Amino acid sequence: MDHKQLNYFLALADTLHFSRASERCYISPPTLSRQIKQLESEVGAPLFIRDNRSVSLTPQGKAFVHYAQATLASWRQFKSECQDESKPLTGELSLYCSVTASYSFIYDLFARYRKEYPQVELNLMTGDPAFSISQVQGDLADVAVAVKPASLPQGLEYQSIGRSRLVFIAPTMTCPLTDLIDNHSAGDMPWGALPYIVPEQGVLKERIDHFFKRKGIQPQVYAHVSGHEAMVALASLGFGVAYIPEIVLSQSPFKNQVQQLNLQSEEIDIGLVTKKKRLQDPVINKLFSVSCGIFNS
Incomplete structure (x- = not known):
């Protein structure tokens, strides 16, 4: 084999x-x-x-x-x-991220890395960000872009590359949901009466579950969705309210079909994740170094 x-x-x-x-x-x-x-x-x-x-x-x-x-x-x-340090860096590197991250973070990172280490083969895999950490833990990807969890699993290294606000979005189209929202201000919004589009798992699910608990409501969940980008699409069609990273909204083709609800929001930290022992690999170590030069300068 x-x-x-x-x-x-x-x-x-x-x-x-x-x-x-x-x-x-x-x-x-x-x-x-x-x-x-x-x-x-x-x-x-x-x-x-x-x-x-x-x-x-x-x-x-x-x-x-x-x-x-x-x-x-x-x-x-x-x-x-x-690896012979006197020779150009060679090898392979696989990175897992969401579609949004491939536009907003990874393009610049890969462009710089490719320029400095052209003989390294880069492989990009996209999918639900809720699976980012498990992709690294299961050795399915060398590195992943992930939302920083409340507690980072043991044996992993995390390096921040950006932050994003979490925002509630609703459709702009005329429908029963917009009628309900337009008749209330943020202060008296009937949160328990709204339908919701929520992620199946991951940090964002934990955040929205915390919001429901804080409000003391039993949410009406229209759909559990894999992937933040799909949540914007469903919200734009009037199926429900969604809680998503603002950076996802800024990259979405449906951003003009949704409105942000005026509610104080929190932030998430987004970064690169790999196994600590994998940082001994110069291919991965150099990626983190390049990332630090781009996002933390």
Whole structure:
């Protein structure tokens, strides 16, 4: 087996979906299927249970996750120790972030890093920011852009790259929701009567749950959504009120179809996350150094 096959296996083990895993790995679903079958043949046991509707890990597959993660981590560590400092920096670096972060933070970071270290291969994966930390913990990404949690998991390194206000948004279109909002000021808003679009998990879910608890309301949740960008779209269509980072709104194609509710808000800290031991890898260490020069200067 080779390291690419291990990466393919981990992508499928994480998504449990051939199409999504193949997109992440930049290969076709049939190619991914062939690679997984070849890996299973070499291992001598099935790693996944497949049917027409779902994919799941076998007991052997669950055990193989730990082997694949440890093997790839050891390989990356070995390569970093063999790096000749007198030669140009080489290697690979994978970074996971939301679509918004790829526009607002990562473009400038990758542009500077590419200029200084052109021989490093950069791989960008986008998805729900709620999964950022787990992507790093599971060795599915070397680095991730994440909202800083109240308590950072042990063994992780965090470096701030920016902040954003959290804002409540509602539609501008004429609908029952805007009629209800327009008839009240922020001070007497009937928060318990509003429908809400909330994230499925992550720091933002914790923040909105805290808001509901502070207001003493049992929210009417219209939808649980994966990804902040989709929350803006649903809010613009009048399905509910959403609580999102202002930076997401500024990058959204629907920003002119929503209004911000006049309510005092809090801020979130956004930064790069990696495993502390991975900072020994010069490829990752230099990314953090470049980031510090851009965002903390």
